[in-house]
Amino acid sequence: MIPLVDLKAQYAAIRREIDAALQGVLDSCAFIKGANVAAFEREFAGFCGASGCATTGNGTDALYLALRALGITAGDEVITVANTFIATAEAITLAGAKPVFVDTLEGSMLLDPSALESAITSKTKAIAPVHLYGQPCDMDSVMDIAGRHGLLMVEDAAQAHGALWSGKPAGTLGHAGCFSFFPGKNLGAYGDGGAVISGDQELIRKIGLLSNHGRSDKYLHQMEGVNSRLDELQAAVLRVKLRYLREWTDKRNRVARLYIEALTGSNVKLPEVDGRSEPAWHLFVIRVGNRDELRARLKEQGVDTGVHYPVPLHLQPAYERFGMPEGSLPVTERHARQILSLPIYPELSGGQVAHVAEIVRKYARPVEN
Numbered sequence: 001m002i003p004l005v006d007l008k009a010q011y012a013a014i015r016r017e018i019d020a021a022l023q024g025v026l027d028s029c030a031f032i033k034g035a036n037v038a039a040f041e042r043e044f045a046g047f048c049g050a051s052g053c054a055t056t057g058n059g060t061d062a063l064y065l066a067l068r069a070l071g072i073t074a075g076d077e078v079i080t081v082a083n084t085f086i087a088t089a090e091a092i093t094l095a096g097a098k099p100v101f102v103d104t105l106e107g108s109m110l111l112d113p114s115a116l117e118s119a120i121t122s123k124t125k126a127i128a129p130v131h132l133y134g135q136p137c138d139m140d141s142v143m144d145i146a147g148r149h150g151l152l153m154v155e156d157a158a159q160a161h162g163a164l165w166s167g168k169p170a171g172t173l174g175h176a177g178c179f180s181f182f183p184g185k186n187l188g189a190y191g192d193g194g195a196v197i198s199g200d201q202e203l204i205r206k207i208g209l210l211s212n213h214g215r216s217d218k219y220l221h222q223m224e225g226v227n228s229r230l231d232e233l234q235a236a237v238l239r240v241k242l243r244y245l246r247e248w249t250d251k252r253n254r255v256a257r258l259y260i261e262a263l264t265g266s267n268v269k270l271p272e273v274d275g276r277s278e279p280a281w282h283l284f285v286i287r288v289g290n291r292d293e294l295r296a297r298l299k300e301q302g303v304d305t306g307v308h309y310p311v312p313l314h315l316q317p318a319y320e321r322f323g324m325p326e327g328s329l330p331v332t333e334r335h336a337r338q339i340l341s342l343p344i345y346p347e348l349s350g351g352q353v354a355h356v357a358e359i360v361r362k363y364a365r366p367v368e369n
């Protein structure tokens with residue numbers, strides 16, 4: 001049996017350190033805003049090469065609070081993609097703004113910069129590029145467009161901890177970079193968690209305030225905020241795991257390399273990687289003409305797969321109000337029928353990758369386009 005992700009294998013490998021870190025928090029009985037959160041904020045900023053980090057209760061709130069702290073509000077438009085988890089768009093509507101969905105590129109399945117530029121209106125205030133599957137978007141083009149139009153940029157790096165674009169870490173290219181520590185992410189807590197990084201210390205300070213009821217002192221509130229704090233137990237887990245993140249990312253990238261080698265020359269469309277990008281593979285997403293059938297074949301042989309994501313956001317019932325019918329984003333919609341996420345996690349062995357790839361090679365049919 002090969003699962004899509006295997007959190008148990010990871011815990012087994014670092015159990016002693018994790019248990020000791022959790023016990024330390026229990027012994028201290030300091031559960032909120034203690035030493036582990038402060039230390040993790042410094043250490044994660046260091047990992048990303050950013051000067052500041054503010055943690056939040058989850059990745060959705062990291063995006064929401066970054067947008068809010070940057071002044072995004074009712075009447076504004078924020079451009080993003082429809083091929084992402086709903087959280088990217090939820091953060092935009094939570095801030096009061098309207099998400100404007102644009103199409104993706106054929107090869108990488110990431111934001112299409114020319115579609116982005118065409119979607120800019122007088123109401124556009126920000127761009128939220130999504131570094132989906134662990135691959136940075138074409139940030140040279142996105143930054144050029146943002147610069148020419150004077151737009152803010154909030155990067156959704158929830159799937160891309162430690163990925164690089166032209167040598168620069170994902171999350172450090174825009175005004176703010178947002179991360180999720182949901183358990184299955186490349187850096188995962190044992191519950192929910194999130195963070196915003198930025199080179200703008202004032203912005204980080206403001207997000208810190210917003211995430212903690214706007215308080216500058218226990219009962220002194222500079223503004224209305226929310227309750228969205230990383231807690232000490234999660235921070236203690238994340239500090240242990242952060243020490244392994246580079247090694248785990250290298251192992252994920254090795255799995256991706258093995259898939260690419262094994263599936264080159266097959267019926268499968270592989271994710272294309274830009275020469276300027278160094279991914280931190282979170283999901284390994286292939287495209288085939290017979291996705292559901294191939295998925296069933298893999299399942300029969302004990303291989304779990306996923307679909308990220310089966311219904312693009314503009315076609316979700318939740319976003320009917322934006323009036324984007326089927327056909328609005330042709331590349332994204334076609335991909336949604338073809339994409340299949342293969343198992344990827346640091347502990348996946350070369351033999352297991354070869355086994356999965358062999359089944360895929362045997363049953364995959366080419367895409368029609």
Ligand SMILES: *Cc1c(COP(=O)(O)O)cnc(C)c1O
Nearest residue numbers: 058059060085087088158180182
């Ligand atoms: C996981 C994820 C989020 C949201 O993170 P949560 O911690 O689950 O709130 C946002 N964007 C993308 C692309 C994600 O994968």
